[in-house]
Every structure is written in structure tokens, then in C-alpha cells.
Amino acid sequence: MKFLCIDCDEQMGFGERQLPGDGTLAAVFRCPACGREVAMLTNPMETQVVSSLGIKIGGRTVPEQPLELVRSSLDGGRDEAFAEPPVDSVTSPETSPVEWAETATRRLEAVPSFVRGMVKRIYTDYAKEHGIHEITPEIMDQARTDLGLEGM
Ligand SMILES: [Zn+2]
Structure with missing residues (x-):
């Protein structure tokens, strides 16, 4: 591989x-x-x-x-090698128009911390590309299916 x-x-x-x-x-x-x-x-x-x-x-x-x-x-x-800022501080209106619904943020917190930032970016990029302004668990499901990320 x-x-x-x-x-x-x-x-x-x-x-x-x-x-x-x-x-x-x-x-x-x-x-x-x-x-x-x-x-x-x-x-x-x-x-x-x-x-x-x-x-x-x-x-x-x-x-x-x-x-x-x-x-x-x-x-x-x-773990520190891949440390990212806390989930809440990443999304600021200046740098990203994409909001995370509370339920989606909770779900993101279940992702191992050392890849959480990367996973969050994948979903955020997906949302931007599709003109989605708020990421919800439903959007996460849709993104996983579209991107072939089942299991994430
Ligand atoms: Zn290269």
C-alpha cells in the first residue's frame, strides 16, 4: 500500500x-x-x-x-506532533464561513484527537465546496458517503 x-x-x-x-x-x-x-x-x-x-x-x-x-x-x-487548536477555536468567521452545529461538534470530538483537525478540515472543505454553511451530523454522513470515508 x-x-x-x-x-x-x-x-x-x-x-x-x-x-x-x-x-x-x-x-x-x-x-x-x-x-x-x-x-x-x-x-x-x-x-x-x-x-x-x-x-x-x-x-x-x-x-x-x-x-x-x-x-x-x-x-x-x-500526540503533540499533530496537536490542533481546540475544536471551538478553529472556526472563526474571518477564516471560515462554515459553522459547526453543536451536535456535529460533539460527533467530531469522538474522533481521535491526533487526527481530529485533519478530519475537521476534510468536512469543512467539503462544506465550502458544496456551499454548505452549517455542518450537521447529516452533512457529515453525506460527506462520508460522497468522499468514500465510511468508518470515519
Ligand atoms: Zn508533494
């Missing part, structure tokens, strides 16, 4: 991996050229499929990335 950065035509390197403990698996891949990051989230069933295929995510099957050393020596806390 590999991720390519389309802009750079570079193979993305493995960044972070977490198993939140409920069977879901999240992996972050990073483009060594432009720094773009993508996160892969799998639900428990998909995680099992990946495991049964013998695919090692985050093992030494991926060449070591230069930044990996820098990052791990800079901070001991892995």
Missing part, C-alpha cells in the same frame, strides 16, 4: 500511526517534497483485513524519512 503525492509525483513517507484501542487504525503519510499530509483511517473490520493481508503499517517496510529523526528528537510526545 503506497500513497503518492500527485503534485510532486513523490511517494509519501509514513508519518504516524496510532491504534486508538477500539480497533480503528489511523496512519498519517507525508510527502517529502511539499510536506502535504494525508491520514488513513480504517474501521475495525478494515483493520482486520489489513492485518490479515500481512501488511505492516509503520514498520521498517517504508524507508526512513529524514524528518522522522528530527521530529522524534524534538519531542517525546507523539
Whole structure:
């Protein structure tokens, strides 16, 4: 399993991996050229499929990335590497016209914290692209279906 950065035509390197403990698996891949990051989230069933295929995510099957050393020596806390501002402070009228309904925010809080910012961006971008001004759980469902993000 590999991720390519389309802009750079570079193979993305493995960044972070977490198993939140409920069977879901999240992996972050990073483009060594432009720094773009993508996160892969799998639900428990998909995680099992990946495991049964013998695919090692985050093992030494991926060449070591230069930044990996820098990052791990800079901070001991892995979670901090992907820390985002609290959910409430992210949405400001100046930077984003998209509002989050309280119910949607609560649902977002169920997402593992280290990918929450990224997930929030995915939904926010989706809303902007579709001219949606308020994100509700229904919009989240619609976005997941449209974007093929079942299980997130
Ligand atoms: Zn790139």
C-alpha cells in the first residue's frame, strides 16, 4: 500500500500511526517534497483485513524519512506532533464561513484527537465546496458517503 503525492509525483513517507484501542487504525503519510499530509483511517473490520493481508503499517517496510529523526528528537510526545487548536477555536468567521452545529461538534470530538483537525478540515472543505454553511451530523454522513470515508 503506497500513497503518492500527485503534485510532486513523490511517494509519501509514513508519518504516524496510532491504534486508538477500539480497533480503528489511523496512519498519517507525508510527502517529502511539499510536506502535504494525508491520514488513513480504517474501521475495525478494515483493520482486520489489513492485518490479515500481512501488511505492516509503520514498520521498517517504508524507508526512513529524514524528518522522522528530527521530529522524534524534538519531542517525546507523539500526540503533540499533530496537536490542533481546540475544536471551538478553529472556526472563526474571518477564516471560515462554515459553522459547526453543536451536535456535529460533539460527533467530531469522538474522533481521535491526533487526527481530529485533519478530519475537521476534510468536512469543512467539503462544506465550502458544496456551499454548505452549517455542518450537521447529516452533512457529515453525506460527506462520508460522497468522499468514500465510511468508518470515519
Ligand atoms: Zn508533494
